[in-house]
Amino acid sequence: MLLAASSIADMLSTQTTSGWLPVFVAAVVHVALVGAFFGLPAGIFIWAERKISGRIQDRLGPTRVGGRFGWLQSLADGVKLLQKEDLIPAQADAFLFRVSPYIVVVAAFMAFMFLPFSSGLVAVAMDIGLFVALAVLSLEVLGVVLAGYSSGSKWSLFGGMREAAQMVSYEVPLGLTAVIPVVLAGSMNLTDIGNMQAGWASNWFIFHDPFSFLAFFVFFTATLASNKRAPFDLAEAESELVAGFLTEYSGFRWSLFFLAEYAAMFFVSGLATILFLGGWWTGFAPLDNWLASLASSCWQGDYIVRVIGMKVFLTKSAILVCVQIWIRWTLPRLRIDQVMTTCLKYLVPIACFLFIGVVVYPLVLLTVLGRTTLLPGTGPFAEPIGERVPVPVVRQPIETASAVVDGPAAVTTEEH
Amino acid sequence: MPSETYLQIGETLKWLLTIAWLLPLGGFLIEVFGAKWSGRKSRAAAYLAVLCIATGFVCSFIALCTWIDAEDLTFSDVWQNPLAIAAEHDDHAAGEHVTAGHGEHAHGDAAHADHGHGDAVHGEVAHAEHGAADHGHGNQPLSHTFTGTFYTLAKFGNIKVSLDYYIDGLTVLMFTMVTFIATCIHIFAIGYMSDELTEDYEDHFVHLPGGKHFHRPGRFYRFFSFLSLFCFAMLGLVLAGNIFQVFIFWELVGVCSYLLIGFYVERKSASSAANKAFIMNRVGDFGFLIGLMILWTWFGTFSFANTNPDQFGEVGLFQMVRTDDGQLDTEGAGMNRVAYMQSLHGERLEGTDGAPRAIPYWLLIVAGLGIFGGCIGKSAQFPLQTWLPDAMEGPTPVSALVHSATMVAAGVYLTGRFYPMFTPEVLLVIAYIGCITAFIGATIALVVTDIKKVLAYSTISQLGYMMLALGVGGWLAGLFHLVTHAFFKSLMFLCSGSVIHGCHHEQDMQKMGGLAPKMPITCWTMWIGVVAISGLAIPGLMLPYIGAVAFSGYHSKDAIVATALTFASKNPTHSLLFFIPLVTAGITAFYMHRMWFMTFFGKPRDQHVHDHAHESPWVMTGPLVALSIFAAICAWGGEHGPLAQLMLTSEPTHVAGGIAPSGEIGLALPSHHEIHGNHSKAGVMALLAAFIGTIVAYVFYCRQTVDPALVKDRFLSIHRFLVDKWQFDEVYDVMFVRPVHVIGKWCVGLDKFGLDAILHGLARLAIGVATWDRKFDEAVVDRVVNVFGEVTYSTGRSLTAIQTGRLRQYVMFIAAGVVCLFVVLFIFLPR
Amino acid sequence: MDPVGLSGYLTVGAVLFVCGVICMATKRNAVGVLMGVELVLNGANINFVAFSRHTALGLDGQIASLFVIVLAAAEAAVALAIVLNFYNNHLTIDVDRAVELKG
């Protein structure tokens, strides 16, 4: 069940009578996809970060490797890092020192298994996908803490401690604001949540009501902190702790941390996209409806539509990642006490308030206006979202896909 | 009176009287507990007490008006020519004024027809409510009565102790009278007790060693709180609906009188007087208790009656003992004679075994005598009269209250209230006791020189009159005299108080004289009282609308003498019961005028007292005037006046018609009709006696034509006998005190040489046993206990080694323990 | 091949439980003792969920294990606070030093 199938398996299972083939194919495809999406962002976004920071600081950034824009710079850096010696300090607890990068990477990688790239294009389509994804992502902190501890260096220890405190604290507003779309959609299934925001962009949960609008920014802030991104990068804090928990690491292990960091950046951006920004839907109702009708026409159309949705989703997420980079090079780093204050004294109460607001909002509307949406009528801006009734046209192919998700797994279970 | 109206009026009266009753209690509580804040120089307590009792009076007065309205008493016949009334009353039985016999009589005038009609309706209603079949009878003995229960205090098996009320004309009248007189006395006391408004009161009558006087803080508020409590107790007694409740308030009255008589507690005389009053009353109450126990044992209830048509509760005493027409239902003769109990339906009450319930007649007599014994004590009748003169030790307002409206009135009131329970035999005893008391009191009053003691003996005498009247069948006469006497006696006491206050606590009449110009208001208000008590009237003058021109005492005493005369004529063997009161009437006029003349006229005997004498302030003279007005006019119209008519509404049924000769002693009681026939004859005789007494007093003490000292010398032995109060105290001393002393000595001897010896022997035995027991205890018991303790201790001590305090070890123990447990289970419970 | 039945899960639970008990019994480090407690609770949790799946217990088992998890978190928080206090008093977290209650 962990390696369940998706629409590809569904598609293949209608073509063949073999029980294992669709599962196998689907598994291969998904491993490839997840591996790609886990590995590629690191390269691309490191390059992007260097270019964007260069532009922000009025310089060029990498220009030479791989042609005009230096777009192979990351690859070159990776090759260089792989060649470096794998140093383990004498003071370090060697076992934990070795293991901790893997924990970080595994956590980040596992999180991608629950992230749908498009409607039904997800490795593990769990009903509680969001919950599991957040849970898995939270494991990352363990690796960081262990890394900091096992390095046998004060800088590292401080970095790990800060990371632990920061992560544990920021998980609270993160979880609270992530629950808001769940409340609006009535589901923790990320695919469902994404599909509910089809139609005009006004259907996106960010525009659902004032509370969810603010919730998006709180969520985004909390994701910054949980990714140790500036201005919350206290764990590495170059100016104080040399490089924090990374101080003693070098070469391949060091690159693993970076890989995980940029993958996590992309992951949280994707999560924000699905939760608040309409996921893989374009935000233009005629286009969405056309895509939905195309998907329901035949399995090839279904597949094409999924690929298009994936492109849309990647675009939105990439924009969010760029915003993260932009923020990093714009805002100065906070002190650790300021970080904790921001979380515990501001974000947590605000998140609680927003949560209550979102819950109460439809009731207030119902009392005052007699309906649960702000805009009246049945126009293009009044799609029935947020009432736990997904758009029927869009819903149709998804149901088929999701119903089949467990098919092979169930067969596996019941095979005697 | 329809049932709703009846209930409505009953409810109204109940609440009015309850307020009037409870207000003094509230006042008492506030005064007692609030005195701390008001201080000793504040008159607040007095004002509060006056406020309470005055409000009570207002409530009572409203109740009185309600009653008059409800009873439809128009007093129309009073407005007619009294001679015509007399003629008319020759035609009708006097009993028409009460509830009896209306159905059988034709009525001549409209007023009577109305009256009769109202009663008939009422009787019907009451009958219907009680479920009786015969409407024609139309006679309910207690149809003018309201009863009910405030609150049931407790129930012990059959005995039910509750706070009931019993409201009839007498109750309402007594309430009004008591509250009015008490109000006057309260106001008077504000002035009289003003000496107490100080932090340092010097009591001139308490002599300390070294020739000094006793000093103490003033007790102004205490006095008034006691007064309030006294009023509360008396009103509760009047309102009481069962004999047990009466007993409670009876005792409360006794306690209050004890407290007030002993108000100057530091004075030996005052404290012993208080003790005397209390103990004497206990003697009477012993009889009361016996009566109470007999009544409860045989009747199973304390309550007087139950007339509430809404409740089919228990039958009251009065209803049980009398038939519908008010007669005793007796059977048999001698000791076997029994009195059957009646149900509400005019039938004999059936017991649980189906046989009619009855009480032996002699027990009924004993019960009546017992209850009357209580009245003897409370009303200072022979032979328990000696406490009352001594009770003069209390402040004068207390004397006024005790001797007019409350304490002594309680006895007479109870006798009147309990009248249905008294058999003719008891009544005869009552009559003789009253007669003797009246004579003794009057004769002693002849020679007493203390102004208050004159009044005290006068009170005894007058109480004897009342008892006599009740005993000879004059229910109305006795209670009539009670009310009028209350007014003029309280008036005279207050007057004497005013005199005493004016003369700086000089009470001896031999040091007074010629005070009339100095205190005119006191003098002439007292004159009204004296004339009233003497029974003087303007001879032969009968004014229309008013009747005989006389103060209240004339009318009541006239009624008593008339009743006594009738009684004597019907029972010639008891003619002494007429002559002695007649003589006493003359003596009364004599000694009262003697007192008045000696105090206010003639030459001043003590120039010092005379010089310092002054009229009292308005706060004292005001009540005098108010009371004197009432003393003068309250009985106008005599037996046909409003007061008497009001009382007649609650007269027991059997009194009006008289009683034919019956029983072992063959006593016959006069009917109203017969009494009426003797009225004028008796009135003339009484008036004659009073005039003789008055003239003799005038000759002796005002004109001083004859020197009283000569007379005294002439009859020295009699005088001494009288001065010694018929030597009652000495007789009691010989009869009771000395024997008690002797017996006491014997008891002491027995105690010392008999009981103590036994006790000492036992004690030594116990010590011996205890010594052995101790040895056994130490040798065996303690040792065993110690062994147990030591074993436990050493076990625990050795087990401390296991308690290492190490967390991990404990966990290990648990795990190992579980393993062992399982192993044991596997071994012993294999599957 | 037969699917893993109830007994397999119960065995894993038993191993975890016993390891937790051994942890509690041997660790001198207070935090180590805490970890032992967590292991014990997890062993029990496995049983709950396994019974939930394989018997008529139904969701009751899952809900019970949820409560266990939540209360374990609370227990860990309080226990850590106690450990911190202990550290402040004894400057160590060696539970063998806490023998004030020795009889």
Place this chain on the structure above:
Amino acid sequence: MENLLFLIYAIAACGGAVGVALSQNVVRMAFWLVISLASVSGLFFMLGADFVGATQLLIYVGGTVVLLIFGVMLTTTGPYLAIKTNPAEMIQASVVGVAFLGVVLSTVTAVDWSGNRATLEHAGLVSRPGSYYQQGEGNTSRQIGTALLGVRFDQMEQGAAASDEAAHGHHHDGHTHADHAHGNHAHGAADHHHETISASPRVGSGYLLPFEIVSVHLLVVLIGASYLARAKRRVEQAA
């Protein structure tokens, strides 16, 4: 496949637990604990309890263990502090532990669970989880949510459903099998749904009160823990 996964998780869980017991360094213990607990959550997923597994991950691994490590770091006096256990004690504990394990395992093996399961199947109680399918067997979050409120979709009222199952039990089994052979599980799920729709979910008191009690308990713990952790420091400062 499932057996393989179970073996992996079981070995990881047991190995982690043994590692915790044998490690002397407390941070290593924490690491092994993480391994063990994460594997346990994997077992939960296998047992069809997704929600519990995710909760285990989020709260235990992400929260409690971090907290423990935090505590370690706050209370260690030197680097890599290891409070060594006496080997004798270790042996003693091992003996007791192994005995204990033997006792427990003997109990586990002594009971014939398969018989139990057969009984349950006969009573029609095993195939119940299909009654409220959202997408898969492990998606129990909704069911848990409704169960907290007292509506039990996993325990249908006995009346109609039980008689139905008892009467057509055999036929029903075959039917389901055929469905699976066709790989059309959607139909099977719908079939389940259709069959049990005649019965209504059991409605009881639910777990709402325990839920509320636990939430209040958590609040109390939050305040209590912060108070416990703070108070002593203040005293120290005063001293």
